[in-house]
Amino acid sequence: MTAPERTPQEPTPDIVYRPRGRVPGTVAGAHRGRDAGGLGTFRDQVPFLRMPDARRIDVRATLRDPFEGTYVRRFESRTALEVWALVDLSASMRFSGEADRMGLVSSFCGCLAASATRIGDAFGLIGCDAALREDVFLPASRRRSMAGDVVSRLTDAACTGDRADGMGQAARRLVGRPKIVFLVSDFRWPEALIAETFASLSRHDLVPVVLADSAEDDDLPEWGLMELDDLEGAGRRVVFMRPGLRRRWIAREAERAETLRRIASTYGRPPFRLAGRFDPDAVSRHLLAS
Structure with a gap:
């Protein structure tokens, strides 16, 4: 069931979150x-x-x-605490199917920044591809204008890297007291990188946000020619889709999702699937239930 459409005059609801356990700090x-x-x-x-x-x-x-x-x-x-969004900016995040992937990321992170600063929490942004992206780094701040800065940085960000290895370096920027960290990606990484990144962030309250799209699995035809474009540099190829290949494709996607869920449950909260359109209420329900 999709969330009801909102009129342009109707304000976007806050993302409601709460940390796991009591928070250290004096602010x-x-x-x-x-x-x-x-x-x-x-x-x-x-x-x-x-x-x-x-x-x-x-x-x-x-x-x-x-x-x-x-x-x-x-x-x-x-x-008060610090809330961070750690965003994957590798080339696969340029994908546009049912929705524009980076458009969803910008809406999600902008709403999260506004929700955090409105209740007195600080919000920070880190972007990564093969390395940390200094052009998409904003230190944690309680400024009410932070949401606009976050949307601007993500809207202008180029997703061209062929790897997401910078994710493993992000924990060095998140020193000090435990924080809530939203790890935003399609997670089309090697399993070893996923495990390494989650382990490096395990001292924080870690929330994986998975960018997905129905065009990647649910909308695959039973029969037909498909032109596939590897956004991370492997080029284009034409595939003849047939029922057996479609079943294997869907099974592989399910296996990938289960691997991510297993690793995430070891080091943090279960993943939230962000697909189609951004719904703040759905994010809030996930965070309050996990």
């Missing part, structure tokens, strides 16, 4: 913090000696203690 924000203290959401009561703050003494809990101990209320801090 006030929207997420459950790892630290506890005298301000925030009520968490529990602890003995006075564990948190000697006379302003937070809980009189009722103190009077109920048969051993005459003194208790204070402890509160859970609300903390």
